[in-house]
Amino acid sequence: MINKQNKRIVKSKVLALAFVAVFLFIRSDRAFSQTTEKPAEVKIMLDKPVGDMYPMWAWFGYDEPNYTYMKDGKKLLTELAALSPTPVYVRAHSLLVSGDGVAALKWGSTNAYTEDAKGNPIYNWKIVDSIFDTYIKRGMKPLAQIGFMPQALSTHPEPYKHSWKPGDPYSDILTGWAYPPKDYNKWAELVYQWVKHSVERYGKKEVESWYWEVWNEPNGYWKGTMEEFFKLYDYSADAVKRALPTAKIGGLNIAGTRSDNAQKWTNAFLQHCISGTNYATGKKGSPLDAFLFHAKGNPKLVDGVVRMDMSPQLKDISTGFKIASSYPETKNLSIIIGESDPEGCAACGMATNPQNAYRNGTMYSSYTAASFARKYLLADKYSVNFLGAVSWSFEFENQPWFYGFRDLATNGVDKPVLNVFRMFGKMSGKRVAVESSRMTPLDAIVENSVRGEQSEIGALASIDKKTAGIMLWNYHDLDQLGTPESVRVNISGISAKKVTLTHYTIDSQHSNSYEVWKKMGSPQNPTAEQIATLEKAGQLETVGNPQKLDVKASSLVINIVLPRQAVSLLKLDW
Structure with a gap:
């Protein structure tokens, strides 16, 4: 049986965790708002299949x-x-x-x-x-x-x-x-x-x-x-x-x-x-x-x-x-x-x-x-x-x-x-229609690759029985650093009231053994402990933990920050 004092302790811990969660959300939202004046707009239409x-x-x-x-x-x-x-x-x-x-x-x-x-x-x-x-x-x-x-x-x-x-x-x-x-x-x-x-x-x-x-x-x-x-x-x-x-x-x-x-x-x-x-x-x-x-x-x-x-x-x-x-x-x-x-x-x-x-x-x-x-x-x-x-x-x-x-x-x-x-490997079923305010048209990228002042923010998306995958990238032909970009992902056609979002990413901080190796001093004879660290860094990582999200009118808006040359996968499960 839980006494009143224990209840107060549990309640305090819950409030503290809630405060941390809100703080992290606000910090993430600030990062989103401070990256670029106008976010790239990406539309994912899960109810419009275009192929396998x-x-x-x-x-x-x-x-x-x-x-x-x-x-x-x-x-x-x-x-x-x-x-x-x-x-x-x-x-x-x-x-x-x-x-x-x-x-x-x-x-x-x-x-x-x-x-x-x-x-x-x-x-x-x-x-x-x-x-x-x-x-x-x-x-x-x-x-x-x-x-x-x-x-x-x-x-x-x-x-x-x-x-x-x-x-x-x-x-x-x-x-x-x-x-x-x-x-x-x-x-x-x-x-x-x-x-x-x-x-x-x-x-x-x-x-x-x-x-x-x-x-x-x-x-x-x-x-x-x-x-x-x-x-x-x-x-x-x-x-x-x-x-x-x-x-x-x-x-x-x-x-x-x-x-x-x-x-x-x-x-x-x-x-x-x-x-x-x-x-x-x-x-x-x-x-x-x-x-x-x-x-x-x-x-x-x-x-x-x-x-x-x-x-x-x-x-x-x-x-x-x-x-x-x-x-x-x-x-x-x-x-x-x-x-x-x-x-x-x-x-x-x-x-x-x-x-x-x-x-x-x-x-x-x-x-x-x-x-x-x-x-x-x-x-x-x-x-x-x-x-x-x-x-x-x-x-x-x-x-x-x-x-x-x-x-x-x-x-x-x-x-x-x-x-x-x-x-x-986490994408299956049908490919669905995508639109992006920053995605290079097919004929243009075939002819010229990505050479403009702006990088390309593109998407590929799929839907299966109770899962969807949205791959996003920020690509440019020139290997130069750029300001991380805010991306607003508008998802429609979701046939569920709640979804679990898992955000995987590859950037300088995630899924990147090379950056970890350089921070080690680029060793050519790494120790067993260093190798274990590198092996872990080479695996696909998530940004935070999976989140439960409410779906309203079959739609969802997800805001992310995408550095140049980064790739993200938004995995939805229901």
């Missing part, structure tokens, strides 16, 4: 396949698998390259194919299996790249392994693995045996859920002619289908899709698959279950400041979607952007490429949020069957802390950008 909130973001890839089963590689893959409600697809280069399986920058090997003294094939799936086992164990799916050329099959086997390092000419990586096979029948048998082995190891149903694709960037990573590439594709696709008729095969993962050269390659490839003479079978056309191409931005250093450029990447995507939709035979094909990134070299760090300084902080986060939102809009515009966009960003084992690689984690510590994907 499909997880096209849940695709990742990397050059170095041997990182897959290493310590930090396995840790990151576990985190990637956990952030998505549906299976994550993973793409890696060099799955058929000859070598000892030791990883290096822009290099990997599995030694899947060698030959004896008489030229007879020797297949060894040990390393390939260890890579795919790591995926399958986590419920992930391979976007299995058929490449590159084993040394014993290459028409130019020497030199084979390169020793490229950041700062070296990029062309140095193009060695014997980039050449056509000396025997297309042996190549086809290798592909057939690989797919057959995969079915035996993982089961028909599992392998049917994968995607297979031939090579990578044949307009750069291929030391043969266009017709020789089509021949390689035909032999590969035929081998895949012979091993598993229901397997899904695609191509061509062209680079620089918007360029005249890439468009020439792409149109010729699609026409070959539709009506050309198949090099392997002699029949008309070639199997094509998915169309793949690449999209990259182009950051530069201008007067010592990083200036991003989303326009080239979005133009690549527009071009790819437009080409796919121009053929009756391909307009409904699954489309995968095989690499989709702010620029083109993940292993080129800040030391040799200072324009890549965006990678550690929140600029990478806001760029990712703003660009992925436009991928949805471009798919809507061209009415294509957009399946996924592969972020070519993973991790690099045993490298300096925050070296400036394009990665999601450094030495097992998550970077801010990974938290954008955690936000995406």
Whole structure:
């Protein structure tokens, strides 16, 4: 039983807590009112769906396949698998390259194919299996790249392994693995045996859920002619289908899709698959279950400041979607952007490429949020069957802390950008209509990126059965600090009387291991205690605790403050 004195104590504590809550609210409201003279106005219409909130973001890839089963590689893959409600697809280069399986920058090997003294094939799936086992164990799916050329099959086997390092000419990586096979029948048998082995190891149903694709960037990573590439594709696709008729095969993962050269390659490839003479079978056309191409931005250093450029990447995507939709035979094909990134070299760090300084902080986060939102809009515009966009960003084992690689984690510590994907993982159901007084129109951002005096404050929103997600970002191409901005979010169409609001954010104070690391003094040999602190800082954080809010007339107004290059997710549950 509670006596009168205890009741007075409880009452006093409640009043004190109420005072603190009101004080914090007033302080937050003051911060909101003092940031800008006029807040950005964002309207979210939850009762106006515009399309599915499909997880096209849940695709990742990397050059170095041997990182897959290493310590930090396995840790990151576990985190990637956990952030998505549906299976994550993973793409890696060099799955058929000859070598000892030791990883290096822009290099990997599995030694899947060698030959004896008489030229007879020797297949060894040990390393390939260890890579795919790591995926399958986590419920992930391979976007299995058929490449590159084993040394014993290459028409130019020497030199084979390169020793490229950041700062070296990029062309140095193009060695014997980039050449056509000396025997297309042996190549086809290798592909057939690989797919057959995969079915035996993982089961028909599992392998049917994968995607297979031939090579990578044949307009750069291929030391043969266009017709020789089509021949390689035909032999590969035929081998895949012979091993598993229901397997899904695609191509061509062209680079620089918007360029005249890439468009020439792409149109010729699609026409070959539709009506050309198949090099392997002699029949008309070639199997094509998915169309793949690449999209990259182009950051530069201008007067010592990083200036991003989303326009080239979005133009690549527009071009790819437009080409796919121009053929009756391909307009409904699954489309995968095989690499989709702010620029083109993940292993080129800040030391040799200072324009890549965006990678550690929140600029990478806001760029990712703003660009992925436009991928949805471009798919809507061209009415294509957009399946996924592969972020070519993973991790690099045993490298300096925050070296400036394009990665999601450094030495097992998550970077801010990974938290954008955690936000995406909390959005599902249908995308809904959004309006913002500061959001760049689609055609304008495709043409010019975000170059005006003001930054962009944009939004992407979704609704599911009893939850809604509103992603907001404050983005500008220039990596410069700006005054934090007040944003008034007007939400309509809420089918509940009360909601719980959880506010997640990525800024200099939240979800940001990089800022914490710098405050530590940028240690290259952090202690175990420091690493634990960094790991915690790398997780997605909330602003305060979840709040219960009353909904009036199916509407709600939420005021937030959004610093430049920050990303927030307002999660409503009822």
